Amino acid sequence: MCDNCAFPSEVKEVDVSRHAKLMISLLQDIQANDQRTTMLQLVEKIKVKQKELGSDLKKEEIEQLILQLLLEHVLKEEFQHTAYATNSYIALGPLAKPILQGKKAVKLEICNEHGNKASVRSAKRSLGSSGLELKLDELRKELSSVHGGILPHSILSTQQISLLSSQKPKSLEQLEKVIGKLKTKKYGSQILEQIEKYSDFKPDDQQESGASAAKRSRTKKNLVLVESSEDEA
Numbered sequence: 468m469c470d471n472c473a474f475p476s477e478v479k480e481v482d483v484s485r486h487a488k489l490m491i492s493l494l495q496d497i498q499a500n501d502q503r504t505t506m507l508q509l510v511e512k513i514k515v516k517q518k519e520l521g522s523d524l525k526k527e528e529i530e531q532l533i534l535q536l537l538l539e540h541v542l543k544e545e546f547q548h549t550a551y552a553t554n555s556y557i558a559l560g561p562l563a564k565p566i567l568q569g570k571k572a573v574k575l576e577i578c579n580e581h582g583n584k585a586s587v588r589s590a591k592r593s594l595g596s597s598g599l600e601l602k603l604d605e606l607r608k609e610l611s612s613v614h615g616g617i618l619p620h621s622i623l624s625t626q627q628i629s630l631l632s633s634q635k636p637k638s639l640e641q642l643e644k645v646i647g648k649l650k651t652k653k654y655g656s657q658i659l660e661q662i663e664k665y666s667d668f669k670p671d672d673q674q675e676s677g678a679s680a681a682k683r684s685r686t687k688k689n690l691v692l693v694e695s696s697e698d699e700a
Contacts, residue, residue, distance in 0.1 A: 477579040483532055484566065485520050487541070487573040489513065490533070491563050494542070503545070503556040506533055532575055533557065541566055541573075599632040599665045606661050610654055622654060635662055 493512055497504050504512070510529045517523055524532065536542040543560040546553055565571040607619040607628075614622075623631075627646050636642040642659060643651040 478576050479579055480574050481577050482572060483524065483575045484569070484571075484573045485522070486513065486517060486524060486529075486532060487536060487566050488569075489516055489520065490536070491541070491559065491567045494557065494559050494563075498558065503547075503558075505555065506530070506557055509533065509557050528575065528577055531577075532573075535575065536560075536573070599635075599662065600628050602661055602665055603628045603631060603658070606657060610657065614653075622650070623658075631658070631662065635666060637663075 490509070490513060493509070493516065494504070510526060510533070513524075513529050514526065517529075533542065537544065537557075537560075540560045540562045542563070543558050545556045545558045547556065548554075562571075566573060603623060604619075607622040610622050611617050611619040623646065630645050631642075634641070634645065636645060636659070639651055639655050639659070642655050646658075
């Protein structure tokens with residue numbers, strides 16, 4: 468049901484040791500001035516300072532790095548309790564020194580979602596261009612009632628229906644890339660059957676012939692009106 472399953476992404480490992488060193492140096496300066504910083508404040512400081520490195524991380528990736536360093540005890544959280552709230556601050560942890568000295572490298576796994584976002588945008592542009600979305604919507608409602616009344620969205624999400632309509636997979640392997648292994652195993656044959664039926668039906672040709680027929684009908688009506696006006700003359 469989550470985006471990670473609906474649109475699987477390629478994961479690449481990036482060396483972010485310089486960003487980690489920069490983060491540790493910033494925290495050293497902050498603590499030397501007897502100050503504190505929250506996670507959001509630290510992210511904003513890194514966004515400004517990282518331009519010196521010539522390699523920019525996105526805001527979400529900086530947050531991901533901070534969380535990773537917290538789990539590895541390179542950083543730590545300190546809490547300040549007040550009468551109304553508990554504030555969390557980021558501070559240097561016990562394992563920060565090896566990274567600062569360059570004795571330990573820091574790797575970060577980053578998802579490459581460019582291709583998937585392009586697929587989603589393409590699917591959204593094609594939404595409503597054909598009736599396959601409606602057919603798949605009807606199918607998921609039928610399957611939901613057959614499988615104990617589960618939510619139709621649990622079978623196929625709206626985004627998945629859009630992608631299926633755009634890509635029209637012809638095999639279980641292609642379908643699995645769109646809706647995942649579990650859904651393909653449960654509903655794959657019915658979904659492919661519906662897509663195949665729709666492809667054989669060719670509704671676009673029917674719409675074109677219908678439009679041509681309507682045009683001919685209007686032309687005939689115009690001719691009748693012209694002949695009528697000549698008789699009256």
